[in-house]
Amino acid sequence: MEVPVRLSELPAGGCFRVERILLAREVGKRLADMGFNEGRRGVVVRRQLSGGPLQVGILGGSVLIRRSEAEGIEVGVLEGRC
Amino acid sequence: MRDELSASRGEASRAPDASPAAAPAAACSAPSGRAPAAAPSSARPLLVALAGNPNAGKTTIFNALTGARHKVGNYPGVTVEKREGRLSHRDREIRLVDLPGVYSLTAYSADEVVARDFVLEERPDLVVDVLDSTNLERHLYLCLQLLELGVPVVGALNMSDEAEAKGIAVDEERLGALLGLRFVKTARGAGMEALLDAILEAAEGRGPEPRLPSYGPELDARAADLEAAIAADPAFAARVPARWLALKLLEKDEAAERLLRGERPSGGEAGPAHARLEEVERILGAARLRLERHFGRDAEIVVSERRYASVHGAVAESTRLAGKARFSLSEKADALLMSPLLGLPAFLLVMYGIFKLTFALGAYPTAWLEALFSGLAGLAGSALPDGLAKSLVVDGILGGVGGVLSFVPPIVILFLCLSFLEDSGYMARAAFITDRFLHRFGLHGQSFLPLVLGFGCSVPAIMSARTLKSSRDRVATVLAVPFMSCGAKLPVYVLLAGAFFPRNPAAAIMGVYGAGVALALLSSLILKRTILRGEATPFVMELPPYRLPTLRGILAHVGEKTGSYLRKAGTVILAASVLIWAVTTFPLAPEGATPDEALAYSAAGRAGKAVEPLLSPLGFDWKIGVAAVTGFAAKEVVVSTLGVLYRTDLDGSEAGPRGLAERLKEDSGMTPLVAFVLMLFVLVMPPCLAALAAIKAELGWRWLAFEAAYLAALSWGLAFLVYRGGLLLGLGA
Numbered sequence: 001m002e003v004p005v006r007l008s009e010l011p012a013g014g015c016f017r018v019e020r021i022l023l024a025r026e027v028g029k030r031l032a033d034m035g036f037n038e039g040r041r042g043v044v045v046r047r048q049l050s051g052g053p054l055q056v057g058i059l060g061g062s063v064l065i066r067r068s069e070a071e072g073i074e075v076g077v078l079e080g081r082c
Numbered sequence: 083m084r085d086e087l088s089a090s091r092g093e094a095s096r097a098p099d100a101s102p103a104a105a106p107a108a109a110c111s112a113p114s115g116r117a118p119a120a121a122p123s124s125a126r127p128l129l130v131a132l133a134g135n136p137n138a139g140k141t142t143i144f145n146a147l148t149g150a151r152h153k154v155g156n157y158p159g160v161t162v163e164k165r166e167g168r169l170s171h172r173d174r175e176i177r178l179v180d181l182p183g184v185y186s187l188t189a190y191s192a193d194e195v196v197a198r199d200f201v202l203e204e205r206p207d208l209v210v211d212v213l214d215s216t217n218l219e220r221h222l223y224l225c226l227q228l229l230e231l232g233v234p235v236v237g238a239l240n241m242s243d244e245a246e247a248k249g250i251a252v253d254e255e256r257l258g259a260l261l262g263l264r265f266v267k268t269a270r271g272a273g274m275e276a277l278l279d280a281i282l283e284a285a286e287g288r289g290p291e292p293r294l295p296s297y298g299p300e301l302d303a304r305a306a307d308l309e310a311a312i313a314a315d316p317a318f319a320a321r322v323p324a325r326w327l328a329l330k331l332l333e334k335d336e337a338a339e340r341l342l343r344g345e346r347p348s349g350g351e352a353g354p355a356h357a358r359l360e361e362v363e364r365i366l367g368a369a370r371l372r373l374e375r376h377f378g379r380d381a382e383i384v385v386s387e388r389r390y391a392s393v394h395g396a397v398a399e400s401t402r403l404a405g406k407a408r409f410s411l412s413e414k415a416d417a418l419l420m421s422p423l424l425g426l427p428a429f430l431l432v433m434y435g436i437f438k439l440t441f442a443l444g445a446y447p448t449a450w451l452e453a454l455f456s457g458l459a460g461l462a463g464s465a466l467p468d469g470l471a472k473s474l475v476v477d478g479i480l481g482g483v484g485g486v487l488s489f490v491p492p493i494v495i496l497f498l499c500l501s502f503l504e505d506s507g508y509m510a511r512a513a514f515i516t517d518r519f520l521h522r523f524g525l526h527g528q529s530f531l532p533l534v535l536g537f538g539c540s541v542p543a544i545m546s547a548r549t550l551k552s553s554r555d556r557v558a559t560v561l562a563v564p565f566m567s568c569g570a571k572l573p574v575y576v577l578l579a580g581a582f583f584p585r586n587p588a589a590a591i592m593g594v595y596g597a598g599v600a601l602a603l604l605s606s607l608i609l610k611r612t613i614l615r616g617e618a619t620p621f622v623m624e625l626p627p628y629r630l631p632t633l634r635g636i637l638a639h640v641g642e643k644t645g646s647y648l649r650k651a652g653t654v655i656l657a658a659s660v661l662i663w664a665v666t667t668f669p670l671a672p673e674g675a676t677p678d679e680a681l682a683y684s685a686a687g688r689a690g691k692a693v694e695p696l697l698s699p700l701g702f703d704w705k706i707g708v709a710a711v712t713g714f715a716a717k718e719v720v721v722s723t724l725g726v727l728y729r730t731d732l733d734g735s736e737a738g739p740r741g742l743a744e745r746l747k748e749d750s751g752m753t754p755l756v757a758f759v760l761m762l763f764v765l766v767m768p769p770c771l772a773a774l775a776a777i778k779a780e781l782g783w784r785w786l787a788f789e790a791a792y793l794a795a796l797s798w799g800l801a802f803l804v805y806r807g808g809l810l811l812g813l814g815a
Contacts, residue, residue, distance in 0.1 A: 032386035052518035062625035
């Protein structure tokens with residue numbers, strides 16, 4: 001496992017493992033409710049250009065989150081397939 | 083629509099007194115502090131709530147059970163208001179309430195509050211949790227939270243056919259044994275008999291013994307401590323399930339904290355605070371600290387993660403995945419429709435296509451209907467003797483209502499397109515594509531659906547803004563919806579554009595639509611910079627898979643909308659047409675007056691002249707002014723009023739009756755500039771009474787007053803600027 005990075009830094013197609021949520025109560029809780037829990041694997045399906053939201057495949061579905069929320073999720077990068 | 087909803091709300095709120103008496107018989111084993119009760123008497127209908135994540139298919143099950151035909155959408159949060167239906171099964175009456183879809187019971191957005199308060203306050207006898215079998219891990223998360231409430235739960239493993247097709251085999255017996263509830267497989271309305279049997283079984287205490295979910299020794303122990311402290315006040319614990327409250331408090335849920343202090347979750351008084359409030363708060367503080375030390379992260383995250391861990395264990399033991407056809411057609415379509423480069427052009431193309439279809443295709447049947455009504459007017463004109471009766475039928479009724487009915491075809495086409503998009507799942511993609519753009523203007527990606535629905539009708543559009551989490555975003559979105567040109571404004575545009583921009587009516591109409599969108603954005607930007615300042619709110623939403631909309635679903639939706647348009651034409655617009663005919667006819671002018679003199683002599687003529695100074699700066703003479711002002715009742719009324727004001731005057735014309743567009747062009751003295759200004763005025767003026775009522779219901783009187791005054795001022799100001807500007811540019815001719 002490498003140094004944790006922010007989910008927002010991952011390229012499209014990048015696989016990750018959730019390390020921890022850095023965001024404050026309500027948003028952090030919401031992300032946890034949507035399946036961003038420690039150890040869960042996911043993939044950045046696609047990113048919108050220049051600052052738009054990300055589509056993240058996690059927990060058997062797709063979740064759309066804004067880049068600012070993705071900055072609050074610390075992940076470990078997984079090499080290869082996820 | 084709203085009446086029905088408020089009626090069902092009223093009914094639901096009358097019933098709760100009955101519920102505690104028959105508090106779920108099956109809950110007795112749960113240490114939730116609820117008094118065990120005898121099996122519910124068969125005299126009172128069972129109160130059953132349908133809960134589930136968005137897109138789990140709750141509405142489909144609701145419709146299959148009650149025979150109702152409610153709109154099924156493929157967008158998170160389509161059911162924004164709870165609905166009620168009745169049915170009976172094996173001689174047992176059941177009241178079924180369809181709750182808005184929620185991911186969690188944290189009261190994150192307005193629709194989650196509706197769902198959560200219903201279960202807490204109305205105490206249903208049973209909750210049916212509808213789950214998407216293809217994604218049990220996500221959907222069981224809510225199921226556990228329902229079990230925490232100590233209410234009997236039956237799980238409907240919906241979309242089981244899709245799961246099987248994907249090679250997901252769920253052992254529902256095993257899953258039920260692990261979690262302590264009955265699961266029934268359902269799909270596309272099949273499996274309802276078994277589901278109803280399971281409901282009766284569980285409600286009568288014959289189902290599996292419910293138990294509280296276990297979240298591992300550490301969290302269970304902390305929750306148990308806190309639960310014991312809460313249960314020390316028996317009167318309090320009888321009102322609020324203690325175990326549930328304990329977990330919510332550990333999660334730092336603000337609504338739960340308010341409940342403990344004796345306030346209603348949504349504010350206001352609920353009852354006495356906990357008798358040993360300080361004691362509970364002390365234990366809570368210590369428990370949170372211990373959890374955060376033990377797990378090394380915030381308590382609210384811990385509870386969430388433990389729930390998912392519990393779900394994961396149960397799913398792993400009860401489901402098998404054969405094969406892995408994971409990425410499907412949805413993914414291929416999204417590669418284009420959501421692509422960073424092509425997503426936006428594709429979106430614009432879709433929108434353009436809808437409007438093109440609406441206007442180009444809708445123009446033909448509209449022309450036929452217009453011819454039909456002109457023919458009818460001619461027929462009535464020659465059949466009826468001259469006099470007031472003839473004038474009422476030809477000018478009042480056929481002229482007014484006929485003018486509005488002619489525009490049904492484009493409206494039907496528009497509703498068809500919007501329903502198709504909504505049911506297919508495309509709207510969530512559009513939210514993804516437009517979020518960044520809308521965000522700049524103080525709106526939100528999730529504002530997109532309400533805004534687009536606003537092209538159809540403002541009332542459902544305003545209601546759908548409930549899926550927005552922050553009240554700031556909700557206010558901004560609701561206030562922007564009236565700028566979207568709703569279906570009722572369309573007839574006004576089509577009439578005026580057809581009469582005054584004969585070369586390219588579509589361009590004029592598109593211009594007004596575009597102006598509406600631009601105004602919605604600009605206005606939101608101004609509000610964001612002035613009275614709606616605030617933090618940016620998060621954008622976190624689930625992306626539903628594409629689903630092929632069913633013909634039945636779309637037709638039901640379009641039928642409902644068209645029906646309400648037709649009803650409006652038969653009631654409000656008919657009444658308004660007759661009223662306007664009356665005020666333009668009486669008092670009768672002295673014998674020998676020309677039609678124009680007679681009109682000026684009438685009540686409307688006098689009132690119109692009185693307000694003329696207010697509207698003449700916009701280029702409106704008193705007739706146009708009267709027509710514009712009547713749009714406050716409903717926008718189509720502008721058309722019917724013009725129809726009545728510019729009468730057919732059958733006697734004078736040799737060439738047979740003329741269409742309204744022709745009469746306007748020849749008799750009204752309007753220039754294209756004035757016609758365009760009138761279109762803009764109708765676009766921006768305060769919305770119809772139904773939409774104002776919806777704004778009041780969602781945001782309250784203050785915002786309603788603000789929006790009405792704001793739009794009234796803006797419509798006048800904008801019309802003034804455009805008219806004067808146009809004159810300066812020499813466009814007045």
